[in-house]
Amino acid sequence: MSDAPAAKNDGPFEEQRQIYGLLSQETRHLILQFILGHPEHLPSLDELAHMMPKNKAAIRDQLEVLSDNDIIVCYRYPPNEDARDLPSQFYGLTERGVEILYEYNYLRGLPVARALYENTRLSEKAQRHRDAPRPQLPAQVIDALTIGEDNDTNFDRLERYIREQKGNTRSVDDQVTVAKAFYNAGIDPEEEGIKQAELLDSFDVDIEYQRRTVLNHLVDAGVLARTAPSGPDVFAISERLDEIVNGQVTEEAKANLDALIAHIDDELQVTALAEDAAERDGPPARTSEPSVAVADGAGRTIRSILAAEFGIKPEQVVDFLQSGDPVDRLNTAVEAIESSEEVTKSENYGQIVFVRPAYRYRLTDQAMKLV
Known part of the structure; x- marks a missing residue:
């Protein structure tokens, strides 16, 4: 099949237009990129499928398009045909394909394509295919794809x-x-x-x-x-959602505060303070909302940690969280909780992080x- 036929004799501009369409289609572009980045410039179909977010059928269709237009060819390696778990068909550039990629500046991206490939974690199968014996490319193709030290005399x-x-x-x-x-x-x-x-x-x-x-x-x-x-100049990211929340920052901060307050209310509490509790020296708290309690009988609660952080009484924590700037209240509270070794933050809330795009x-x- 071919949805990008070879250019007819309609002049150089029409030929350029057709070649550009041939190379720029997403799947074909990725195939060429990973052929360039492959250590031997001869990946198997399974290697391409591992590297690309496409199914094998879609990749196979576009390999056929590139082959029909003499950009790539299927190089066969008969010794692997009887070997279990080894590919015998590999896809690489033709001499015409190299000439076209050179003309359209694809070959200048060889170092980046190689680096991207080398920094990709391979599955066991993809690694086995990468290391499999394969045929040798034509000398002209090998020379064109060799990254040399003198390729840039200009x-x-x-x-x-x-x-x-x-x-x-x-x-x-x-x-x-x-x-x-x-x-x-x-x-x-x-x-x-x-x-x-x-x-x-x-x-x-x-x-x-x-x-x-x-x-x-x-x-x-x-x-x-x-x-x-x-x-945007700045992205607001909710740790709870792991999503950008630009335009919804206040609402998301309040939702996180509600979850934090629910966590405070869910804490198991007792009426007696531990002997070493920091609140012993401060004003007495209402026994219905003690600041120290856990199931094992020792330790501080989130309520007591936030009371110390904000310099308020434990029974004032919830009202304090619901007042003022919700983002500032939330981020300060979450940071205090995460800094403590005595309590564990719930996954139901987190900070609102502001990041400038690189x-x-x-x-x-x-x-x-x-x-």
């Missing part, structure tokens, strides 16, 4: 620029290393960019100075662009003009 001009701009900084060598990694990986102005935390995971680089320091210098030099993702980095137009 980078020299950009390196000279970085050293001219930042030669007085101690981290200039690291700046060159990181900029080169961005260039080799194809993280150009058209790409979304990568987060600071992904830098060492995505690139096989060894730097001496802090990532933030190196990236800041490259941004200052105009080599990298630092962009904020679209959407910046992403990519090469600038100015940097690309130098390479």
Whole structure:
């Protein structure tokens, strides 16, 4: 089957349009990405199924589309046909496929694709398939997919620029290393960019100075662009729901406080204070709401811990939680509970955490003009 037929002789623009459609479909794009990232560039169907959130039938259909268009081919390895639990069919690029991926800049993403594959935990079956004997790719394909040290001779001009701009900084060598990694990986102005935390995971680089320091210098030099993702400047995340609750922060905080108060009410209480209770020296509490109690006869309650945290009487805790800013009350209370070794927080409530989305980095137009 083929839902992306080979381009007809309708001119270069129509051919480009059809090839772009062929490569950009989600499943086919993932197949090509994992072929590039595979150590031998020859994954089996089961390996692809392990790496992709698609079923085998969907993957097989798109493998056929790519094969019909001479982008990939099924490479067979007859010695494995009689071997139990070993694949005998593998999928790899054709010489034409390599030429097309080169023309459309897919090969510049080889280092990132390789790093993503290597940092993925494989199942026992996927690992067995990865290590299985397989046929050899054509020499031209192997050469094109080999990540060499001299694949980026055009980078020299950009390196000279970085050293001219930042030669007085101690981290200039690291700046060159990181900029080169961005260039080799194809993280150009058209790409979304990568987060600071992904830098060492995505690139096989060894730097001496802090990532933030190196990236800041490259941004200052105009080599990298630092962009904020679209959407809110801050995300409010409910620990209870493990979801973003922007626009519902107050309501979610009150729901958490209700669950916290229910937990306080559910505590097993006794009427006698322990000899070493902190409240012995303070004003006497009503015996209907003592601050010390547990089933084993010792320890402090959540009520007493929060009373000490807020500097109020134990019987005032519930009213205090229901007053003021609900987010502030909730987060302070949960932090106090989690800091105590004498009580255990319920899973029915948690803090409201505010997180700023991470910046992403990519090469600038100015940097690309130098390479």
